[in-house]
Amino acid sequence: MISAQLTWSDLPAQLPSALPITQHADGVSQLALPGIQAQWSAQHQTNVAARGHLLVFAWGRPEFAQAGDTAQRWLDVWQNAKHGDDVLAATTGAWAVAVINLQTRSVSLAVDRFARHTACWRADAQGFAFANRADLVPGTSHSLCTQSILDYFHFHMIPAPHTIFTDVSRVANAQVVVASATEAAASHAYWTPQFVERGMHDFPREKETFLRLIREAVEKEVAAVEHTGGKVGAFLSGGTDSSTVSGMLCRIMGKPMPTFSIGFDSQGYDEMDYARIASRHFGTEQHEYYITPDDLVNSLGKVAASYDQPFGNSSVLPAYYCALMAREQGVTHMLAGDGGDELFGGNSRYAWQQFLQLYQHVPGPLRAVLEPLSETTPARKIPGIKQAFGYVRHSRLPMPDRAEKLNRLQVVGLENVFAPELLKSMHAEHPLQLQREVYRSACSNPDAHIINRMLAFDWRFTLADNDLRKVNGAIDLAGLSVGYPLLADSLLDYSLRVPPNWKVRRYKLRWFFKEALRGFLPDEIITKKKHGFGLPFGPWMMQHAPLKALATDSLNGLVARGIMHPDMPRKLMQELMPQHAGYYGELVWVAMMLEQWLNSHPTTRSASVAA
Numbered sequence: 001m002i003s004a005q006l007t008w009s010d011l012p013a014q015l016p017s018a019l020p021i022t023q024h025a026d027g028v029s030q031l032a033l034p035g036i037q038a039q040w041s042a043q044h045q046t047n048v049a050a051r052g053h054l055l056v057f058a059w060g061r062p063e064f065a066q067a068g069d070t071a072q073r074w075l076d077v078w079q080n081a082k083h084g085d086d087v088l089a090a091t092t093g094a095w096a097v098a099v100i101n102l103q104t105r106s107v108s109l110a111v112d113r114f115a116r117h118t119a120c121w122r123a124d125a126q127g128f129a130f131a132n133r134a135d136l137v138p139g140t141s142h143s144l145c146t147q148s149i150l151d152y153f154h155f156h157m158i159p160a161p162h163t164i165f166t167d168v169s170r171v172a173n174a175q176v177v178v179a180s181a182t183e184a185a186a187s188h189a190y191w192t193p194q195f196v197e198r199g200m201h202d203f204p205r206e207k208e209t210f211l212r213l214i215r216e217a218v219e220k221e222v223a224a225v226e227h228t229g230g231k232v233g234a235f236l237s238g239g240t241d242s243s244t245v246s247g248m249l250c251r252i253m254g255k256p257m258p259t260f261s262i263g264f265d266s267q268g269y270d271e272m273d274y275a276r277i278a279s280r281h282f283g284t285e286q287h288e289y290y291i292t293p294d295d296l297v298n299s300l301g302k303v304a305a306s307y308d309q310p311f312g313n314s315s316v317l318p319a320y321y322c323a324l325m326a327r328e329q330g331v332t333h334m335l336a337g338d339g340g341d342e343l344f345g346g347n348s349r350y351a352w353q354q355f356l357q358l359y360q361h362v363p364g365p366l367r368a369v370l371e372p373l374s375e376t377t378p379a380r381k382i383p384g385i386k387q388a389f390g391y392v393r394h395s396r397l398p399m400p401d402r403a404e405k406l407n408r409l410q411v412v413g414l415e416n417v418f419a420p421e422l423l424k425s426m427h428a429e430h431p432l433q434l435q436r437e438v439y440r441s442a443c444s445n446p447d448a449h450i451i452n453r454m455l456a457f458d459w460r461f462t463l464a465d466n467d468l469r470k471v472n473g474a475i476d477l478a479g480l481s482v483g484y485p486l487l488a489d490s491l492l493d494y495s496l497r498v499p500p501n502w503k504v505r506r507y508k509l510r511w512f513f514k515e516a517l518r519g520f521l522p523d524e525i526i527t528k529k530k531h532g533f534g535l536p537f538g539p540w541m542m543q544h545a546p547l548k549a550l551a552t553d554s555l556n557g558l559v560a561r562g563i564m565h566p567d568m569p570r571k572l573m574q575e576l577m578p579q580h581a582g583y584y585g586e587l588v589w590v591a592m593m594l595e596q597w598l599n600s601h602p603t604t605r606s607a608s609v610a611a
Contacts, residue, residue: 010035238274241337305600345503538585
């Protein structure tokens with residue numbers, strides 16, 4: 001926890017030689033200076049330092065060229081740099097930092113390339129406030145933002161820079177927010193990926209380099225934990241990424257290391273067999289737990305309440321139970337496999353969108369004939385022709401527009417999901433507009449290959465705003481810490497040089513990643529289809545009375561708040577869920593998590609809903 005509030009007019013011109021910091025028995029530290037009020041705990045590796053006119057609040061684990069206290073090193077590099085962006089771009093690791101300059105009466109608030117640590121803020125003419133959680137930013141009105149409710153249902157989370165609160169923003173990955181007494185707060189990217197799309201030819205040499213970088217990334221995580229006397233473990237879902245991290249951990253340590261896997265007693269969802277294959281192959285100390293519907297009923301509200309704003313990724317529950325197992329075994333730091341798909345091309349949508357992109361090479365005159373026909377000719381319903389014209393209709397849309405056509409919220413219809421009065425204050429195009437903006441600016445190559453553009457796009461929406469927040473929240477709630485070896489900056493920089501046709505080769509996902517790991521990973525893991533930590537919530541809810549009752553009560557709660565359309569609970573439970581429980585169950589889950597979060601935040605619950 002860290003929160004601070006600045007009042008521009010009261011800031012001193014110089015900091016005292018010794019900061020007036022009060023240490024409390026509960027582990028919370030407080031700083032009180034003219035114009036500066038702050039408090040923090042050591043839970044997120046928070047450091048505070050001052051020198052002359054600079055005051056630094058730093059949390060997380062940055063990696064500098066030289067070792068030393070985190071905040072002191074920030075002071076060193078910040079004072080010696082000509083431009084703050086240079087410092088931020090050169091600082092690797094997982095971190096967030098706030099640098100207050102009393103000389104210019106300004107503040108710079110930034111997070112790392114993947115926002116592995118978060119920073120939220122609010123600003124007005126009187127001052128600036130920030131915290132590591134949206135609900136802890138001092139001075140917020142806690143008024144719900146209508147647009148963020150729509151964004152939440154669309155993305156299953158609220159993407160940066162927005163939050164659930166009307167007056168609080170979140171710093172996006174690889175961005176910095178700068179505010180001062182004379183200029184309004186504004187954000188910009190301090191680092192943008194530059195892809196090198198040609199140049200790799202020597203596969204054996206690149207394989208050796210790649211494996212070395214993975215080993216070094218895991219070694220660095222282990223060294224940092226052993227330095228503090230902690231114990232390392234790893235998530236093991238049975239997928240390529242978690243198996244790679246778990247296997248490398250055992251190879252480095254030269255002994256069985258604890259790995260943790262979650263199973264589901266539901267056909268089509270359980271991956272425990274693959275986790276066991278990886279465990280036997282590497283000789284891990286395997287721990288397993290099968291989640292039940294009762295676990296969801298007992299833990300869903302607690303998990304929802306632990307987040308600083310609504311969060312609807314359903315795989316947070318498996319991650320949480322994994323973390324609980326690890327804690328019971330004395331593990332203090334977990335290694336997660338997130339990142340391999342988004343750095344090296346492992347999601348099926350990359351191959352699909354690359355296939356659709358081929359249509360952009362069809363000559364304009366031919367497209368001028370095909371596109372009207374695809375909409376009007378009766379022949380478009382004939383099998384074969386139907387699929388061809390469907391391809392035309394879908395492919396002619398630019399990215400990222402065409403990727404949004406199958407969003408559940410769009411399929412069900414906004415007018416069916418939201419209360420009519422609330423819907424009037426929502427901008428239906430906002431989620432797509434935000435995606436267009438990120439897709440356009442995600443990388444510095446204006447002509448980058450579609451695969452690389454999609455990867456950089458996913459670093460915001462899939463990693464920084466979703467998957468990493470999922471794991472971080474589950475780990476925090478269990479009282480552990482987490483590291484992401486596959487997101488090490490050395491691997492990120494290396495991935496920028498891997499050509500697109502090595503990432504997705506003839507529609508084969510993660511070609512280089514998997515071929516480089518052949519011989520290290522079991523063949524069954526390399527050839528298995530991607531699965532993930534999917535939760536069988538929909539099928540369970542239709543069969544488990546207490547879970548269905550909780551879902552129904554949550555939906556009705558949103559109706560009572562004026563958020564959900566009065567007819568939607570009945571439509572979902574009686575019409576849509578019986579048709580496809582797995583598909584529409586995601587929408588029910590997202591709604592449940594919103595209502596559970598609102599129940600746990602009474603100050604927000606009583607606040608007005610504002611546009």
